Amino acid sequence: QVQLVESGGGLVQAGGSLRLSCAASGRTFTSYAMGWFRQAPEKEREFVAAIRWSGGTYFADSVKGRCTISRDNAKNTLFLQLTNLKPADAAVYFCAAAPEYTVVTVASAYEYWGRGTPVTVSS
Numbered sequence: 239q240v241q242l243v244e245s246g247g248g249l250v251q252a253g254g255s256l257r258l259s260c261a262a263s264g265r266t267f268t269s270y271a272m273g274w275f276r277q278a279p280e281k282e283r284e285f286v287a288a289i290r291w292s293g294g295t296y297f298a299d300s301v302k303g304r305c306t307i308s309r310d311n312a313k314n315t316l317f318l319q320l321t322n323l324k325p326a327d328a329a330v331y332f333c334a335a336a337p338e339y340t341v342v343t344v345a346s347a348y349e350y351w352g353r354g355t356p357v358t359v360s361s
Contacts, residue, residue, distance in 0.1 A: 240264040240335045240350040247331060247355030250323050260316040260333030260352060267314040271336045274307065274318045275345055276329035277354075286331070287318060288342035296342055300326070323359050330354040 246258040258274070273288035287307040288296045297305050306319040316333055334348035341347050 240267070240270065242333050242335060242350055242352035244331060244333050244352045244355040247357045249358045249360060252323055252325060252359055252361045254323050255319065255321040256323065256357060258318040258320075258331055258333075258355060258357075260318075262314040262316065262335065267309075267335075268311045269338060270350075271338050271340065271342045272307075272309055272316045273334050273336060273342055273348060274316075274331060275334060275348075276327075276331045276357075278329040281329075283332070283345050285343045285345070288336075289316070290342065291338050298343075323357075325359050325361050328357055328359040330356045 241263045243261045250256050268291055271290045274286040275283050276286050277283040285298050287305055289307045289309055304321045308317045332354045333352045335350040336348040
């Protein structure tokens with residue numbers, strides 16, 4: 239089992255930035271690929287970014303160029319930094335853990351999920 243707890247959400251002005259954290263505990267964090275997904279009201283959960291244990295990173299087109307994903311394996315923590323926020327970025331953001339060798343851009347590949355942290359963007 240891997241337990242995931244997100245933090246860092248809140249109200250951000252459009253054009254601003256945010257940094258989300260995800261603390262992992264339980265099974266070895268380093269053996270998993272980690273991802274961020276988000277879900278806006280009445281919309282499906284969508285992929286945002288992912289990072290493999292090996293370091294490979296992946297980004298949704300909607301955040302490419304203004305998103306950074308990183309992980310501190312020593313501290314079992316995953317980070318997401320998003321800049322130039324837009325109203326369309328408002329959602330509940332979830333972190334998730336998947337086997338290292340999997341398709342990290344699809345939600346069904348992930349075995350463990352946090353409860354999410356809400357992000358509101360004011361225009």
